[in-house]
Amino acid sequence: MKISPLEGAAFHTAETKWLAEPRGPKALEVATKRSAKTRDEIAARILQWESWREQASRIKAYAIAHLDELLSQFEENITARGATVLWAENARQANEHLLTIAKKHNVRMVVKSKSMVSEEMELNHVLEAQGIQAVETDLGEFLVQLAGQRPTHIVTPALHLSAEDVGRLFAEKLGEPFTRQHEQLTAIARRHLRRRFLEAGMGISGTNFAIADVGAICVVENEGNAGLSMATPPVHVALMGIEKIIPSIVHLPLFLQLLGRSGTGQKLTAYTHLIYGPSPGQRFYVIIVDNGRTRILSDPRLRSALHCIRCGACLNACPVYRRVGGWAYGWIYPGPIGAVITPMLVGIDKAGKLPFASSLCGACYEVCPVKIDIPHKLVYLRHLATTHRSPVRSRLEKLVWWGWSLTMGRKWRYVLATGLARLGMRWVSWSPWKPKLLRAWLRARDLPPLPPQGPFRKSWKKLEKELQISGQPPTAQSHKA
């Protein structure tokens, strides 16, 4: 029987239909596995990797604990060089700021480099509603925008598209002759994008790091499009989440080393931009966005999720993400880190299912360059999801676990209940009807039969007598210590 990995991905099945295609999941699986392998190899070459992780984690912990001071310091320093800093409590406010700026400078078209905050704000829709065209210039983002899809990965948004898919997309949407040659495809994208940089009235970028002591933002990329988006148009708006702050420029090299290696297996990204203020004749705005991050901050058990530098290593390492892809997670942050921050950012009442989309294997924690304890956070979020209004909270399940805990709380109840359960299982084993959970198990797996000798505790006394455990210590039998 062919089991598609889609089944059971109840956290968002409607958007994972493409997984049923034989090529779909494989392409993603192969690509993510390759990324994970490159990361493992490049990290293994760094002897002090673990100490780097620890340092980065502590610097982030410091920064998160001193957000108030550091953000003000950043604002003061960068404003002194002519930038305008705006604060937004949520996505709506951030959009309002952006539209005000666009109106003020008469912007008709915007070029965008990659920014997860802009995805949180659904900025493209907001701009389009105001008659402002928004063009994604990051190649991956450009492709998914052209295809009318959503990114499937936070670092490599078009991971699910093959060169052939891209060729067909360009033929259909841009009227280009079909090709699957990488160089030709890139040349087509370049030709179409170059014009836009020159026409655009505004460039929007994200921020990888905001550096408090010097008052600068750092943006890393591999294509050069972010640089063009930021430098070519007369107005540059940088969007940043409050957690992007790091205390000092002396901390930056550490984070760059970790980010490049964790994200794409590079020692360093091809471009590292440091922007200290507007270039001559340009206007430069920084919009600092909270949008739910202070909710993460307020819970000590989840706080370190704000360490995240959006490298995507946990996505590549996650066996669940590899099979279901980014869309299954229902929002813009997929994978293990998405399962942690999405419920906090959009509300556990909406995303309560996400923390359950994990076998808790811990591969994500192992690769996280800033040591976010994702699996422990996932179980904690499961606890929140079952105790707060959420799609997983169920009276019946609560009752079942309550009964289970009573049963397990005393030996006699356990013995009684397991005795009854064994009878039940005997019956079920020959009955044509099976309970739902057992059916789920048996669809693709056998179940071992019940051992004939009964539970271990029944045979303990005999075993104890045989081995004379309670008497003098036995001699080593066939083993040598």
Place this chain on the structure above:
Amino acid sequence: MNSSLQKPTDFREMSYPPYRRGEPVALFVPCYIDQFYPRLAEATVRLLSGFGVPVRFPAEQTCCGQPAFNSGYWNEARRVASHFARCFAPFQWIICPSGSCAAMCRVFYELLDPGGKLPEVGRRVFEVCEFLVNCLGIREVNVSFPYRVTLHIGCHTRRELGVIDPPRILVESLRDVRFCPLPDAEECCGFGGTFSVKMPGISVAMGQAKAECIVASQAEWLLTTDISCLMHLEGILRRHPQGKEIRVAHVVEVLAGMHDGRPLAGPK
């Protein structure tokens, strides 16, 4: 503010206390081993007493609380964990033939009851192979096992307990054994407790990938530290065209020379 500046606690880093000869150890038999794999519990007892370790079995014990904990029902898990702590409080050493349950006690009780009574007891729980190698200092066992074997270490054992070498050391020390490294050994097998029935599609896809690796290793036997993973993997292997013939056992069963006993061990 200051609390967040303290060193982030990593429960997975620990040093092992030395075991003094003659100290009694309490055997913790997780509920599903008690019910479905009693021979594994027996093998654990035989193995430990073979090394001169006096084994006790606190009769009141039931479960560590992990199923409820992983499902998000922490209050219910706490009730069961408290019972566990009551049963095992008198013992300095608690040995468990399941890495996952040992991780529940040693690592996750700290989340359930930060700084409280539960982690106080939970900290004394050890997985069998870990105890033998790291506390008893055992490096080899004198048991013949003339087969090609591969080893699957459960993710909780590997990543929460940090137990990677001990089972491998013991398995490689078997006489006449041929150890076949498992490709992608650190990948999850997809069991994940209730995950296996809540999201069976993903769980099975992960298991099938693991089964491919097991077949590719060319082993005749699949050994593991976690019988819960094995229940899932065995179930998948039995339906795999080349995996059908692969026999399965817990490491401890082999070390105790009891690997032939299980009804499902080996082709039907």
